[in-house]
Amino acid sequence: xxxxxxxxxxxxxxxxxRGKRILIGVSGGxxxxxxxxxxxxRQASWGHTVMAAHVDHMFRGEVSYKEAMFVKExxxxxxxxxxxxxxxxxxxxxxxxxxxxxxARDCRYDFYEQVINNNDVDLLALGxxxxxxxxxxxxxxxxxxxxxxxxxxxxxxxxxxxxxIRPFLCVSKQEIEGYCQRHHLxxxxxxxxxxxxxxxxxxxxxxxxxxxxxxxxVHEQFQRFSEELKDDEELLRELTVQKMNTVIKNKDPxxxxxxxxxxxxxxxxxxxxxxxxxxxxxYQEKPASLxxxxxxxxxxxxxxxxxxGTLDFPNDLKVVRSYDNCHFQFEKAExxxxxxxxxxxxxxxxxxxxxxxxxxxxxxxxxxxxxRFCFQSGAVQFPIIIRTRKNGDRMSIKGMTGTKKIKAVxxxxxxxxxxxxxxxxxxxxxxxxxxxxxxxxSSLPIKKSDDAxxxxxxxxxx
Numbered sequence: 057x058x059x060x061x062x063x064x065x066x067x068x069x070x071x072x073x074r075g076k077r078i079l080i081g082v083s084g085g086x087x088x089x090x091x092x093x094x095x096x097x098r099q100a101s102w103g104h105t106v107m108a109a110h111v112d113h114m115f116r117g118e119v120s121y122k123e124a125m126f127v128k129e130x131x132x133x134x135x136x137x138x139x140x141x142x143x144x145x146x147x148x149x150x151x152x153x154x155x156x157x158x159x160a161r162d163c164r165y166d167f168y169e170q171v172i173n174n175n176d177v178d179l180l181a182l183g184x185x186x187x188x189x190x191x192x193x194x195x196x197x198x199x200x201x202x203x204x205x206x207x208x209x210x211x212x213x214x215x216x217x218x219x220x221i222r223p224f225l226c227v228s229k230q231e232i233e234g235y236c237q238r239h240h241l242x243x244x245x246x247x248x249x250x251x252x253x254x255x256x257x258x259x260x261x262x263x264x265x266x267x268x269x270x271x272x273x274v275h276e277q278f279q280r281f282s283e284e285l286k287d288d289e290e291l292l293r294e295l296t297v298q299k300m301n302t303v304i305k306n307k308d309p310x311x312x313x314x315x316x317x318x319x320x321x322x323x324x325x326x327x328x329x330x331x332x333x334x335x336x337x338x339y340q341e342k343p344a345s346l347x348x349x350x351x352x353x354x355x356x357x358x359x360x361x362x363x364x365g366t367l368d369f370p371n372d373l374k375v376v377r378s379y380d381n382c383h384f385q386f387e388k389a390e391x392x393x394x395x396x397x398x399x400x401x402x403x404x405x406x407x408x409x410x411x412x413x414x415x416x417x418x419x420x421x422x423x424x425x426x427x428r429f430c431f432q433s434g435a436v437q438f439p440i441i442i443r444t445r446k447n448g449d450r451m452s453i454k455g456m457t458g459t460k461k462i463k464a465v466x467x468x469x470x471x472x473x474x475x476x477x478x479x480x481x482x483x484x485x486x487x488x489x490x491x492x493x494x495x496x497x498s499s500l501p502i503k504k505s506d507d508a509x510x511x512x513x514x515x516x517x518x
């Protein structure tokens with residue numbers, strides 16, 4: 057019997073309703089009406105109180121309004137507090153571009169939240185049942201959902217600083233219909249649930265009958281699968297969070313950088329969930345098109361023999377690998393090319409945040425390291441030019457014969473793509489590259505002379 061199954065289900069989840077004020081979302085259909093009646097009939101023995109909320113989505117005109125009046129009368133006869141709202145969901149769809157089902161759900165849950173806040177409600181109870189669970193899990197697996205989403209409908213989850221519970225997940229649609237008959241309930245029927253234009257309905261019409269022929273209690277197997285997967289995911293997610301704390305290098309709203317080598321040392325189950333955690337953090341509202349395929353793409357990018365690469369994800373999220381740094385970011389990197397002529401000593405603040413100082417010194421003994429470059433005053437004629445790179449840039453390098461492409465220098469030193477376009481290049485007045493700050497010095501000859509002064513360039517990176 058449904059009554060005993062639900063009671064045992066609540067006990068197995070340690071859900072004590074005593075003293076709770078429970079709001080029940082009621083459409084007037086068999087599932088929600090049976091749930092309302094079930095919880096209403098147990099108020100005295102279980103020590104809780106109930107109230108009902110109904111939303112008329114205004115899709116079906118007078119028909120949907122009559123359904124609202126039916127629920128209102130049902131509650132009135134049983135002295136159940138009742139609140140309802142008429143919401144023009146079609147208008148909301150036009151504003152947001154969302155599908156009818158998604159828009160209706162948004163409006164419905166917004167109203168539930170209002171009722172919860174206005175009536176000091178402890179729990180929101182909804183009538184999802186075992187058949188709904190089968191449909192949801194199959195739909196999500198079919199479209200490539202990952203992680204906890206594959207567990208389908210959870211018995212309990214947070215909502216509006218309270219919780220949603222679903223006591224009927226342990227029973228089938230047929231058992232709910234039997235409950236309605238035994239208690240002489242006369243639920244309303246929404247015939248749009250029979251139309252195959254909706255994905256859920258296609259599973260309900262075409263797939264569920266086959267599964268139930270194979271096993272009439274298949275909904276119990278799916279519910280067990282859901283709860284086991286939920287428990288496994290919670291443990292794996294906890295382990296993933298611990299590992300990801302050692303992997304993340306920078307974390308800002310809309311942007312996150314991880315260390316590829318450390319990430320790849322993680323077990324593969326944690327890698328997949330680590331990417332999922334990153335996407336959950338970055339997307340305030342996850343796109344419906346996001347799926348397991350995108351996680352596979354990130355893993356392929358991380359494992360690629362190529363040192364760099366880019367992925368374009370929904371809603372302008374970019375995944376950029378540059379050697380062993382991997383960036384997830386929404387904002388498009390802005391390039392700030394510059395060309396600065398220096399005619400005298402002083403300090404130059406560069407658009408990339410770096411600083412170059414030009415000063416006169418008596419000797420070049422302080423010319424140590426690649427962030428300093430010293431030469432005889434007469435060896436280079438002012439103006440000295442500081443600019444960003446150009447296609448085909450080459451320089452003669454100290455200690456080498458011939459010239460080398462600037463691009464090759466960047467590759468050899470593993471400079472990220474995002475930094476190359478703004479890296480300063482120092483040339484003489486004729487455009488000959490004399491210094492690549494922090495990376496390479498040119499083979500510019502310096503003639504030692506007792507009476508000669510020298511120019512020292514110093515670079516400080518941001």
